[in-house]
Amino acid sequence: MLFTSIKPMLVASGDEAFDDDDYLFEPKWDGGRILLHKQGERIEAYTRDGQLVTAKFPELKEVAKSIKAYAVILDCEGIVLRGGRPVFDDFAYRGRISLSAKIKQAVLTHPAVFVAFDILLAEKECWNEPLSERKKRLSAIVDTSSSLMATMSVEGKGTILASLMKERNMEGIVAKRKNSKYIQDTVSPDWLKIKHDKTIDVMILGYREEPFSLIIGLNFRTVKNKPVGLVSDGFSQADKDLILSLSKELHTVKEVKTQWIRPELCCRIDYRDRTDTHQLRMTVFRGLLRDKRSEECVWES
Template sequence: MLFAPIKPMNVSIGKEAFDDENYIFEPKWDGWRILIHKQGNRVEAFTRNGMLISSKFPELKEAAAAIKAHTAIFDCEGIVLRGGRPVFDDFSYRGRLSNSARINRALNTHPVTFVVFDVLYTDRAHLDESLTQRKQRLGDIVDSTPVIMPTMFVGGQGKALFELMKERNMEGIVAKRKNSKYQLDTRSDDWLKMKYFKSIDVVILGYRTNPFGLVIGLNFRTVKNKPVGVVEFGFLSEDKQMFLVIVKQLNTVRDEKTQWIEPRLCCRIEYLERTDTHQLRTTIFRGFLPDKKPEECKWES
């Protein structure tokens, strides 16, 4: 188990925030899932898919000094904070670096924090202990520093934490049953994530008619008008009719699914999730933006 790839326990999707004294509630951090392994002075980091990435994060040596246990395996989220909140793209930037000089520069421009939310192993495995026991153990062996810290959590009060995370523009929360065991490579209803819908202005790149949907895009620093999803819900019949009349003069090429158009129209949508490649999931149409310039539809995070 130690210094070998481990597939962590996964969360299921919850419908909405709730209060329950049988649960603890944690912030949903926006970074990479990381498994940290330590024994003595040796410390290694693996991704959830088993990739060894220790060389990308020199901060691990400092993190190891804050771990009081001689031997440990932790389940963490690797994040980079900007303006007090984690920014996924900043941590992904660190994860892409392989040149040692660029990594050393990034220690100052994109400093990493490992947020620890579970302990799987010390001098023995703790998978069959309750979450409450593992949290106690975690608090006893990890000091909070700029590079590593136990995640905050509250007992019972999921709704209040959800609203606080929304105010701070975080992703949402995770609810975990207090008596839950740690089940490797398992998606369990004992852990539930609840995210809130976010609003964003997007460029319309094309459309589909069966069923009706808009292919939407965003501008990134290195890519213009990148497709980021399809929105099919939230349209009124008059929205569709008006769009199909206006768009005739903008049609370009057509493929099997999509009629592509000149990127000159914008709309506002809400979305629930975003993948690692910036694809937006669970999208809802909220209205056309006739005065919005397409180049203003940017991914800001």
Template sequence: MLFSAIKPMNVSVGKEPFDDDQFIFEPKWDGFRILLHKQGSRIEAYSRSGRAVTSKFPELQDALTAIKAHTAILDCEGIVLRGGRPVFDDFSYRDRISQSGKISSAVHTHPATFVVFDLLYSVREHLKDPLMERKQRLIDIVDSTPVLMPTMFVEGQGKALFELMKERNMEGIVAKRKRSIYVPGARSEEWLKVKYVKSIDVEILGYRMDPFELVIGLNFRTVKHKPVGVVEAGITPSDKELFLTLAAPLCTVKEGNTQWIEPRICCRIDYLDRSDMHQLGTTKFRGFLLDKRPEDCVWVG
């Protein structure tokens, strides 16, 4: 188990925040899932897929003394904090770079923090221990430092934590049943993520007719007009009619069932999910923005 790839336990999707004394509630951190393995003076980091990423994070050497157990496997979220909140793109940058010079510089410009929320192994395997026992062991063996810190959690009060996370522009919360065991690779109903809906202005890059949906895009610092998903829900027949009229002179090429257009029309959407590659999911159309410039539809994260 130690120093070998382990698939982390996954969360299911919850519909709305709730209060329940049988659950604890944690912030949903916006970063990459990382498992840390430590034995003596050796520490290694593995991604969700099992990829070894230790060399990307030299600051992990500073985390060794924060882990008081000789041996441990910790389930974490790797984040980069800006202004007190995690910025997904900053940690994504840390994961992408591989040149040693850039990595050394990024330790200072994009310092990583590993937020620990579970303990899989210390003096023995803890997978079948109830969550609250694992939490107590975790608190006992991990000190909080700028590089490594146990996540905060509250018992029972999911609605209040959800509202606090919304005020702080976090993604949402994760609800975990107190008695839950840890099942590597499983997606459990005992762990639920609850996100709040976000709105964003996007440019329309194309459309599909059956069913009718808009292909939406955003501008990034290094990539312009990047497709980031589709939106179908919320589009009324009058919205469809107006769009097809506006899009008719803008059509370029057709690929499969997608008719691409020049990026001249913008709209506002709601979305709930966002993948590591910035693909937006659970989208809903809110309305056209006929006075907005497409170049102003940018990703801010």
């Protein structure tokens, strides 16, 4: 098991935060899944799809010193903090770079932290134990440092933790049954990710009339006016009529289903999730922003 690729246990999607004494609730960290394997002084890092990425993270030398066991496998989320909260794009940057000079610089500008939330091996395999027992092992083995920590968890009180995570602009929470075993390469209903809606201002790049929907976009550091999804929900008839009226002056290319327009209209939306390529999902229209300029619609995370 040590130093071999392991496909981790995955979370299913939940709807709303809840309270239940049979569950532990944890923050949902916004980074990348990393499994850490350690034996003696050797430590290796694997992604969820089995890629060996140890060389990308010089911080692992310090991580190894913070693990109080000779042989261990930790399931972690690798994160990079900005302003006290994890930013997915920053950790994704760490995963992309491969030149040693850039990696050395990134340790200073984008330092990685590994948040351990489960343990598969602690001298012997323990993935078949209940989660509550694995958490005790994890707490005893991980010595918090600048590069490694065990995630916090609360028993039973999911709604309070969800509210706290929303206040701190975190993604949401994960609910896990206390008696759940670690089943590799499985999307388990015993683990539920529960995300809260986020609000963002976007530009309108085009629209479709049947059914009515908007193609929305954002500006990124290296890409301007990038399409990031569709919005089909939340419109009143008055909203639709106003958007169509304002768009007439902005028409550009007409495709089979889509009328593209110049990016001069902006609107506010809620969204629940986003993909690794910044496509926004579960979107809801909240209103036009007549006084906002498209240049101000920027992805800031």
